[in-house]
Amino acid sequence: MANFEKAKSLGDWMNQRLGLDTVMRVMAYEYWIPKNINFLWAMGMILAMMFGVMLVSGIFLLMYYKPDAALAFDSVNYTIMTEVGYGWLWRHVHGVAASVVFLVIYIHMFTGIYYGSYKKGREMIWITGMLLFVTFSAEAFSGYMLPWGQMSYWAGMVITNLFSFGSLELNGVVEWIRGDYVPGDAFILRFFMLHVLLLPLAIMALIGLHFGALRIPHVNNQDGEEIDFDEAAKLYKEGKKKESKVIPFHPVFLSKDVFVMGVFLIFFFYLVFYHYGFALDPVNFDPADGLKTPAHIYPEWYFLWSYEILRPFSKDIGLIAFGFAQVAFFLLPFLDKSPNAVPASRRGLFNIWFWVMLVDMIVLSVMGKLPPEGAWNVIGLLSALTFIGLWIALPIITKLEKKV
Amino acid sequence: MAVNENRRDFLGMALGGFTAVGGIISLGAMKASWDPLPSVKAAGFTTIDISGAKAGQLNVEKWRGKPIFVLKKTPDMKPHDRDIVIGKDRFHISIGLCTHLGCIPSYFPKKSEFICACHGGIFDVNGEVVKAPPPSPLVIPPFRLDGSKLVLGEEGDEYKKLKAAGLVA
Numbered sequence: 001m002a003n004f005e006k007a008k009s010l011g012d013w014m015n016q017r018l019g020l021d022t023v024m025r026v027m028a029y030e031y032w033i034p035k036n037i038n039f040l041w042a043m044g045m046i047l048a049m050m051f052g053v054m055l056v057s058g059i060f061l062l063m064y065y066k067p068d069a070a071l072a073f074d075s076v077n078y079t080i081m082t083e084v085g086y087g088w089l090w091r092h093v094h095g096v097a098a099s100v101v102f103l104v105i106y107i108h109m110f111t112g113i114y115y116g117s118y119k120k121g122r123e124m125i126w127i128t129g130m131l132l133f134v135t136f137s138a139e140a141f142s143g144y145m146l147p148w149g150q151m152s153y154w155a156g157m158v159i160t161n162l163f164s165f166g167s168l169e170l171n172g173v174v175e176w177i178r179g180d181y182v183p184g185d186a187f188i189l190r191f192f193m194l195h196v197l198l199l200p201l202a203i204m205a206l207i208g209l210h211f212g213a214l215r216i217p218h219v220n221n222q223d224g225e226e227i228d229f230d231e232a233a234k235l236y237k238e239g240k241k242k243e244s245k246v247i248p249f250h251p252v253f254l255s256k257d258v259f260v261m262g263v264f265l266i267f268f269f270y271l272v273f274y275h276y277g278f279a280l281d282p283v284n285f286d287p288a289d290g291l292k293t294p295a296h297i298y299p300e301w302y303f304l305w306s307y308e309i310l311r312p313f314s315k316d317i318g319l320i321a322f323g324f325a326q327v328a329f330f331l332l333p334f335l336d337k338s339p340n341a342v343p344a345s346r347r348g349l350f351n352i353w354f355w356v357m358l359v360d361m362i363v364l365s366v367m368g369k370l371p372p373e374g375a376w377n378v379i380g381l382l383s384a385l386t387f388i389g390l391w392i393a394l395p396i397i398t399k400l401e402k403k404v
Numbered sequence: 405m406a407v408n409e410n411r412r413d414f415l416g417m418a419l420g421g422f423t424a425v426g427g428i429i430s431l432g433a434m435k436a437s438w439d440p441l442p443s444v445k446a447a448g449f450t451t452i453d454i455s456g457a458k459a460g461q462l463n464v465e466k467w468r469g470k471p472i473f474v475l476k477k478t479p480d481m482k483p484h485d486r487d488i489v490i491g492k493d494r495f496h497i498s499i500g501l502c503t504h505l506g507c508i509p510s511y512f513p514k515k516s517e518f519i520c521a522c523h524g525g526i527f528d529v530n531g532e533v534v535k536a537p538p539p540s541p542l543v544i545p546p547f548r549l550d551g552s553k554l555v556l557g558e559e560g561d562e563y564k565k566l567k568a569a570g571l572v573a
């Protein structure tokens with residue numbers, strides 16, 4: 001048996017049993033963070049915090065929501081919004097957070113791309129990050145079904161139809177996913193289960209993995225400098241904090257993160273209280289009706305770019321392009337053949353690739369919202385082709401890149 | 405000790421084998437739990453009376469939660485192989501969901517076209533595609549004629565003929 005002594009304090013008592021000192025040392029006091037990073041590196045902790053915000057607001061919504069095709073709409077729009085004390089607050093917090101989380105995810109992703117933080121040992125960070133993106137997308141979609149308005153129903157119809165895989169005509173698969181010929185009771189209940197249990201569990205596990213994947217390679221820095229963490233840590237511990245290139249995660253770095261989180265929360269609650277409208281589609285305030293499609297259906301803004309890659313093509317090609325768009329970013333660490341993990345601004349052609357990709361995804365998002373007519377069709381098609389072309393070009397231009 | 409290791413390998417493989425079989429069986433159970441319930445399937449038959457339809461005017465019925473287009477054709481609409489003929493009348497009958505991704509196309513009587521707002525697909529009065537992305541015509545649901553009534557969900561002779569000719573979808 002291990003040797004337990006009479007504890008000197010509660011902390012000591014816990015420490016003898018759980019080894020908290022070791023955990024804290026590895027994960028916080030001696031988890032070294034480079035000094036030369038900027039506010040963009042706070043996005044990850046903002047995401048972690050926002051997941052917490054969604055969990056808490058979700059728990060309160062869960063206490064009055066009814067997952068039933070006949071009752072769901074009123075349980076949200078009547079009970080929660082008008083009867084439950086501060087019910088509107090939970091709903092607006094939850095809805096605005098869902099939207100803003102995607103803005104932060106995109107910033108976080110493009111920060112990673114810009115600084116090359118997906119290679120040289122950071123591949124698993126990138127892959128777990130993309131898995132988080134996919135599960136968050138599924139989480140957002142399943143949540144969108146729950147109020148059972150017109151947009152819920154028709155988005156559910158269109159997205160589940162994707163699983164007939166075009167000319168393969170696998171209508172049985174679509175009916176299996178729905179548990180019915182059209183979205184109905186069975187559909188709403190199983191998406192409810194996914195939204196409140198299975199997907200949040202997967203997200204929590206993935207956040208754990210994502211953090212774990214960061215521990216050994218450490219975070220990148222804004223100069224792409226390869227830091228000798230042992231040496232830098234030694235300097236820091238000797239008290240040469242100025243000379244050392246690193247600071248400990250806790251308490252030093254976290255205090256900076258908390259500052260950025262504070263600024264972000266001001267912006268967030270401003271949206272929650274004064275501009276929540278953008279996160280709640282007006283069409284979804286009509287109850288679901290299987291005999292009437294809304295005049296224009298479009299997904300939430302964060303899915304528009306990939307939706308627009310589906311739209312301009314014929315059904316099968318559209319589906320293939322769409323499928324490709326969903327997985328393309330997973331491949332980034334393997335398609336980028338250059339040895340440089342430095343900011344894009346120092347990488348020649350890749351710098352152009354980065355900015356064209358960013359602008360192209362914004363153009364795709366704008367086109368996805370506009371009705372499929374005339375010039376919009378042409379611009380949509382061109383930007384979808386540009387997106388695909390960029391991925392084909394990536395291995396070639398990065399192969400040509402010289403070591404910096 | 406080679407003998408013991410073999411014994412351990414055997415136990416490991418036996419355990420793994422049983423676990424795998426159990427796992428596969430439970431996957432089957434999970435799959436079946438997601439299937440449409442028998443009650444949902446049993447509710448899949450609807451009888452509609454189309455004798456009162458006015459030529460050139462679209463009626464929308466409901467079957468399995470899906471909209472069903474019933475359009476009695478006017479004399480100046482050309483006959484088509486997909487027409488369902490009852491007495492002297494010709495009908496276009498189809499599931500009113502776009503074969504692209506399932507929005508309901510709207511009928512425009514002046515143009516005699518169904519236009520889908522979701523991604524801009526267009527069908528003519530026979531349900532044939534005029535403009536992509538929809539890859540195939542509007543689907544004719546399984547039906548059986550019963551006088552001037554239509555039993556949706558059952559495969560009658562007229563439906564079987566259309567199906568054999570490859571005209572239902």
Ligand code: HEM
Nearest residue numbers: 041042043044045047048109112117129130132133219220
């Ligand atoms: C949605 C939930 C997510 C959470 C909670 C999260 C959290 C974090 C945290 C706390 C960090 C460390 C601090 C920082 O660099 O910002 C980090 C780093 C990172 N994340 Fe995420 N992340 C999420 C999604 C993603 C996604 C979608 C991607 C992209 C595919 C991604 C890719 C990365 C990369 C490449 C790094 C390393 C940055 C560096 O080394 O400089 N993460 N993440």
Ligand code: FES
Nearest residue numbers: 502504505520525
């Ligand atoms: S669903 Fe009709 S065109 Fe896409």
